Amino acid sequence: MKQKLVVIGGVASGTKTAAKAIRENPDLDVTVLTEEDYISYAGCGLPYYIGNVIKEKKHLTIMNPEKFKDKDITVLLRTRAEKIIPGQKKVIAKDLVTGEEKEFPYDKLVLATGAKPIVPPIPGIELKNVYTLRSVTDAFKIRDAVEKEGIKKAVVVGGGFIGLEVAENLSLQGVKVTLVELLDQILPNFDKEIALLAEKHLKEKGIDIFTCEKAVSIEGEDGRVKALLTDKRKIDADIVLLSIGVKPNTQLAADAGIELGFKGAIKVNENMETNIHDIYAVGDCAENINLVTGKPAWFPMGSTANKMGRVAALNLYPKGEKESLKGVLGTTVVKLFDINVAKTGLSERDAKNAGYNIITVIVPAHDRAHYYPGAKNIITKLIVDKATHRLLGAQIIGEGVVDKPIDIAATVITLGGTVEDMAKLDLAYAPPFSSAMSSTIVAANVARNKLLGKLEGISPLELKDKLSDPGLQIIDVREEAEYQVGAIPGSLNIPLKEIKKRVGEIDKQRETVVVCKLGLRAYLAYITLKHLGVKNLRILDGGVTAWPFELE
Amino acid sequence: MKQKLVVIGGVASGTKTAAKAIRENPDLDVTVLTEEDYISYAGCGLPYYIGNVIKEKKHLTIMNPEKFKDKDITVLLRTRAEKIIPGQKKVIAKDLVTGEEKEFPYDKLVLATGAKPIVPPIPGIELKNVYTLRSVTDAFKIRDAVEKEGIKKAVVVGGGFIGLEVAENLSLQGVKVTLVELLDQILPNFDKEIALLAEKHLKEKGIDIFTCEKAVSIEGEDGRVKALLTDKRKIDADIVLLSIGVKPNTQLAADAGIELGFKGAIKVNENMETNIHDIYAVGDCAENINLVTGKPAWFPMGSTANKMGRVAALNLYPKGEKESLKGVLGTTVVKLFDINVAKTGLSERDAKNAGYNIITVIVPAHDRAHYYPGAKNIITKLIVDKATHRLLGAQIIGEGVVDKPIDIAATVITLGGTVEDMAKLDLAYAPPFSSAMSSTIVAANVARNKLLGKLEGISPLELKDKLSDPGLQIIDVREEAEYQVGAIPGSLNIPLKEIKKRVGEIDKQRETVVVCKLGLRAYLAYITLKHLGVKNLRILDGGVTAWPFELE
């Protein structure tokens, strides 16, 4: 008799497991159960379908049960697994069309039940045109509403990357979007100065953003949404997207005695095995390990889901050494109108919480030769361990290419590289692609300078907090014309060229911050001023380019 | 008295050394000598100036002696170093304007004399409008000629990346370009199948290319070039660019008793020190170490020149541990009309010559989610060490983004990563930037399958050689409609879906190659056929997509 594999869940991780399992074991009898109408859909493409960037439904739903049949995989749509009985090695499922109950005996069981949106417990969520976005069906409904119901105003609750992607895409459809976020920043996994830069751009693009604001209820009229009320205001809305986060979909597993871990995700080892023999868990329903800290984490990403699926498939009937996924970095990238934002590894906040003694740098640079048409700016933030000089994390934002340098950083972190390693990388250079000293290498060198004590910096957030401090002097070393356009409040302009002869204007004992456009001229001024005996000196990391607050 | 640093050469490595040296040692007396009229120019941008992609001269020549003066660096233009006397620690130079001889005593001397074009010893090179391209002045002359002399036809001799960039840029200026290359391929550092794909694209863009052809003389009329003669034909030309390679500019060093190494480049250790105390060499005039093989190499690249300059500067007066550059990978990227081509580490040829036992893969993939607008194809070739599974090299070509994956590969190689490491990288994924399983990860997995014996492949070149072999059967598993459009000569079409039921048509004992569009369906067919007992089986690596020869 054929060995039986049952997979519960059919989006990214479940289908990947099934497809790989049968490649490894052509005689396997593979069944994928999903409660949905579609299988194998492009979850990550949903916001772009809403925005009509991806025009057609079929681009999101390329696979179907017939195509899986060609792979010798049985897919059962509209079939919900309701109970797992590990002792009898079977799954009880319900046919959602007929209501019939079915039994699926298994030799190996893979849980790929994913995650589901957290719905805030506020009045009005049952109103028409209040949505969450998780499944392809959700996306179809949202776009239908937008295109057919004359929707003009939307409120997005939650400033994570899904909320932001939807905000952009609704806006591309001509909808006026307001975003409400409970925290004091959008992009909660990012450090605040980067999130603030993103916020600034979104606002420039016409998205209203209210942070530190709580959605308290949704008002309706004739059963349809009319407005969202926060603890501070009422915002008119024809549509509301609730996007305050996701949680692992693991009740089924828990009920079967499968151990849960971090944030309620299913505990798995690096081989994707749960605590119950012959039961594996993959994708968004399962826990991850943070590769930097070695601690449990939960990064519900499509990229990771696919990798986990492949690992599980290889371990169903391992031939030799088991396959493993030691951990992930939570690498993320998101496009927001004309800018791109990416992150890998630990944020500054994460790193401090994890007990690292760190330095950080913020380095603006061009994404390719500055003289080559199309060159754009990006701002790189690095988080580096003082003790080992290892890169712990990176965040990059800007109009230019950010996914390349973030992937380089992810690779460095994964392989345990230091900023010294990073600074010496032989990265591809030609003017259409990079600078001779690429942004990655420059950022690594700035970090090295800090680690060696050749340069001390102050972050924008820290300087902002200190602005009212009367002991502080801020010297702006840009040209006067640049300074006139906008400068940090309270700063004194002494252009770099004049710094030597005007050093007398600087109180050598006072706490001093040197500011320029990028940090480069401030660094040169720093060297000169140190040499001239100025003591308590720092540069503003990233200069006015990375300053997310008002200039005056 | 101030310590004196003299730097000979003022483009990339010399100016980087000077700039960093004075940051490290603000009291240093720094002089840069260059025989040219310009300093610090963008050598790598020159082809784009010729094509009017970079419109203005000033974009190439941002720095000048006055700006260096602001950095406390003395730059002497039109000043050629003619002799180094290490015993007396001085340089004898000539003012090229006045003819005057000058002496420059030094405490530290840095040679940054660069490289120069190899000029083939053929008659006619003295004719007007026969050029090499190295300096910014060359570029100014060439563009002037193109724009003011009604040039219609150009011959480029040499198919390296500079020759190709100029070919593209002349063509953008409306000039009909013919390229002549002595070897049997363009892009000599790349493996032939990749070079052939590039050649195909250039030909589609209207560049005539003749490989295996030797330029033997240049014919003129009234002192101006009229035609280039090869050993096979005469090609009319209003302009000829000689671009057959560069050699290190090291006579000055050799005359001073400084040891030369690989290809006549100055021998330096990882600290950029030559055999003579207090004399350093950096940039194109100096040798490199190949980071993969640990052997001497010579990679005259602007990216490397900058890094070497920084290393030397830190080692002039080292504070603590010396700075080092252990080696480079010869990473290169070039844009050719609508495609991009990149390479890092060892080519297949290099790896074999270096004695590695390798596997290679050729994997076409999208550069981002296939359904996201703008998604384009790239083809990734990996070269992997069988013994250690370490990545030794990568080459990527296509319309899509190649610099990102090549930089990831360069990082993996540098940090000693294996294809297992590469396959698990947590790379940034969102539809506008990547696929959930990025091209890098897919290519690494294909390599792992090969290493584990789950898949055997044949390269396009090897299959091409075998086409006439009567013992070989080629099975094309694409759909009939695809097969009709163009197929490998002599192949039999059995679509993947029918492979099980039509397996009888395949002679199980004969040598068999399975072909599809990308390699993916061939891999699935491979699994099925193996399972059904077909013995001597391989897939065509990269399918018809990476097949650089004719289809029929």
Ligand SMILES: Cc1cc2nc3c(=O)[nH]c(=O)nc-3n(C[C@H](O)[C@H](O)[C@H](O)COP(=O)(O)OP(=O)(O)OC[C@H]3O[C@@H](n4cnc5c(N)ncnc54)[C@H](O)[C@@H]3O)c2cc1C
């Ligand atoms: C709008 C949006 C944008 C995103 N963008 C990105 C991005 O840019 N990059 C990225 O990496 N990730 C992104 N993600 C996350 C990505 O989509 C998920 O990580 C991925 O879909 C996880 O796949 P999965 O198969 O583990 O789980 P899911 O996609 O959640 O699929 C689980 C499936 O199992 C079914 N199921 C659950 N329980 C049962 C049951 N008892 N019986 C039967 N079926 C069941 C569910 O209905 C669902 O079909 C995005 C997600 C969304 C919603």
Ligand SMILES: Cc1cc2nc3c(=O)[nH]c(=O)nc-3n(C[C@H](O)[C@H](O)[C@H](O)COP(=O)(O)OP(=O)(O)OC[C@H]3O[C@@H](n4cnc5c(N)ncnc54)[C@H](O)[C@@H]3O)c2cc1C
């Ligand atoms: C057309 C073109 C395109 C290129 N594209 C790329 C690319 O895309 N990516 C990349 O990485 N690299 C590229 N390069 C290579 C890159 O330009 C070189 O690697 C870089 O310029 C090397 O810098 P260098 O300072 O070491 O030497 P050079 O640029 O060669 O400069 C040496 C300088 O020293 C001067 N000099 C020599 N001898 C003396 C002397 N005795 N006295 C006084 N002065 C002297 C020379 O006149 C010259 O000005 C390209 C080069 C060219 C020509």
Ligand SMILES: CC(C)(COP(=O)(O)OP(=O)(O)OC[C@H]1O[C@@H](n2cnc3c(N)ncnc32)[C@H](O)[C@@H]1OP(=O)(O)O)[C@@H](O)C(=O)NCCC(=O)NCCS
């Ligand atoms: C399509 C899907 C069912 C996966 O099926 P799959 O068969 O594993 O994936 P592919 O069709 O891409 O095939 C990949 C296999 O082909 C191999 N392959 C790819 N290109 C190849 C080539 N040129 N030569 C040889 N092998 C190749 C890969 O190595 C892999 O095999 P392996 O895992 O055995 O090593 C699943 O990925 C899916 O449903 N995806 C859509 C949903 C999703 O991922 N959402 C994420 C968020 S949007």
Ligand SMILES: CC(C)(COP(=O)(O)OP(=O)(O)OC[C@H]1O[C@@H](n2cnc3c(N)ncnc32)[C@H](O)[C@@H]1OP(=O)(O)O)[C@@H](O)C(=O)NCCC(=O)NCCS
């Ligand atoms: C410009 C040139 C003279 C180099 O001068 P340079 O002063 O070293 O280079 P930059 O002006 O970019 O300054 C870089 C320094 O600023 C630092 N820096 C850059 N951005 C910074 C920031 N935001 N904050 C703090 N420091 C910063 C870098 O770390 C570096 O300092 P370090 O080397 O001491 O670590 C030289 O690169 C040159 O001539 N280039 C043109 C020619 C060329 O490279 N051609 C190559 C082929 S086209």
Ligand SMILES: [Ca+2]
């Ligand atoms: Ca600046």
Ligand SMILES: [Ca+2]
């Ligand atoms: Ca195929």
